[in-house]
Amino acid sequence: MDNLVAIAGIGLTPLRPVSPDLSFRELVFEAATRAYADAGVDPRDVDGVVTVAEDLHEGTSITDEYTPDQLGAVLKPVQTVAGDGLQGLAAACLLIRSGAADVVVVEAHSKASNVLEHEEVLAMALDPTYERPWGLDPHAVAALEMRRYLHEAGVPERAVAEVVVANRRRALRNPFAAYGADLTVEQVLTDTVVADPLRAAMVSQTADGAVVLVLAAPETARALRGRPVMVRGIGWASDEPSLSGRPWAEATYAHLAAAMAYRDAGLRAPGREVDLFEVDDTYAHKQLQHLEAALGLPPGGALREGAALAAADRVNASGGHLGMGYGYDASALVRVAVTALQVRGEAGPMQVPGVRTAVVLSWRGVPTTTGGAVVLGAA
């Protein structure tokens, strides 16, 4: 039990397609205020802060310069992880597990509406020598992957469209979601082609928002006001960065990250022991791939063995990125926040009954092969 970390406070702003009335600092201030109030923590008592940000998403170089003030963290040990929300969560957990800190705040935000050409920014993540000269639209990378996945897994396009319909519909019950909608499979399958076979409705749309979590060592968390949720295990991993060398049908990074988190949590049979899976669905087919990783299944397993889970609302009850909106690296931490609410039984209309153990599985998006996994449990 020594290696447990508690989520002692949760602060999340509702995600929105645009937020012209608020700067990112104001969004973060709002989330931080909620998190500190939820935990009953004075920001002066925080020992360390981890923020999650990438320069080119922020439009500011060395963007960690602008992190301390709105969190009440001036002259504190503040660090940034230029990575996924779950990698930021991992860095925060490490501070507590190493004994360096008792109370740590982790923050992520998205002001995606400020990014005029999302695809052009993403294209700059491709290898400058070997990959950029092709002039690829990054969504085409996802489409290539989807094509290979459908082929190897024997999954029909219709099954991918069903993911979209289900997630957008679930988001109608999620007060934090920006893209709740009642669609039909035909509407998804006849939507504009982004890059064959990827349809526009299969791509999550960007959203603005901020999330702050207050973490604490378990004994400290118990003394606080909030209702703690335990981080039972955490994992993260990266696969081959080049497009030419990576596996295309299987999310190897997600398998590695999930295995690490399960090992850390002592979780042996995720299909039986986990009540709720929140897996990345930046593109609809990724939900199937990532669910396979979370359950340790080969390509195609999500449809065969994961179908019952999905039918029972035990997969992406939040509506996922497709339903909530995609906020770059903040997305994963947003999913942790709504999942922690599920474990607390405080998820409102989207509450899944009896969630005691939940898994969040993340991906950094095209063109990366980096992802994370976390096992949350009731205190």
Place this chain on the structure above:
Amino acid sequence: MRRRGSRRVAVIGAGLSRFVRRALETGKELSYYAAGQALESAGVRRRDVEAVVMASAPDAFDGQHMKGEYLLDGAGAYRKPYFRVYVGGGSGVFSIISGWTLVASGMFDLVLVVAEEKMSPTQPHPQAAFITIFDHTIERPLGPNLLWIFALEQTRYMQTYGIRNEEIALVSVKNKRNALGHPASQVAEAVTVEQVLASEVVAWPVHRLMVSPVSDGAAAIVLASERVARRLSPRPVWVEGIGWSLDTSYWGNRDLAYPRYVEQAARMAYAMAGITDPRREIHVVEPYDPFAYKELHHLEGLLLADRGKAAEDLVRGRFDREGALPSSPSGGLLGVGNPIAAAGLMKVCEIFWQLRGEAGPRQVPNAPRRGLAQAWGDLMQIGTVVVLGV
């Protein structure tokens, strides 16, 4: 901070590429080279490494979005837990702090830490990329660059304590001379105070020879838990203290004469290391010296000199390689070069070699048992400190 007893963590290997103005190698290749050297010196194979930490400064230098992802295979992180930590110019020393948490937490026994920087792709000069570090509303319209704001800080420092530019020039003289013994150095030379002051004024009172160069390079270290370190290494160097502190983004509201964030970081590291009298207990120091005045500024922030008095100590020879407290025996950023994140980790490497008695012509006398490396960055805002000991 609680600082309860955690697992001891050791540095067991270090590696460094040459620092050059324009490397022909890609960032991946520089990372691979430094990582390979660190692994070889530690006597471990790439596949034995359990997790990797990467540090690199702004993506704008390379025009590479999510630079950490791009560098990951060069750093040996293929199919491993890997992330990139980031505190601007402080990233190099922060990387060992992050690596320490991976091992001290009990999650990993053998961790590779790599810091890489390739500034040369920015044409015509990396200073152009620095316009994007400023506040988009308040500061960017003024068209500032780093040389201007550091000239402001140096002026404030000199004015507050009555320090002369001749004294600050002496830092360049000392560090560039120290670097003559460094095989990786880019701008080692024997210069005089007169030559420094005769070099072009880039932003008064900063002269060209008071500024570290634009560099490409990489550095790496291998960290191990106590159990693994004792098995693998004849002379492990222990991480005794870590500290870091980030000040407000509104640097224009601060008194620039004193780096209070460096003091915070140092106090955190000293408390963890059980150091109560740093001037006696630290035997060799590598303070961050991207500009000549910064070394003095930082020695004061680290509580290794009285406020405003570091220049006097310097003139008296206290910080020479043979002095009472050798400072930047590597040659520092002014002598070895400044590939930003790699320069910070280079300072950690130097302390590692000094404490093991492996610094060759740069070795300080009297077998130092405890050393400190420090880096600094963001908008004159972050201090990162690590105390190593044998």
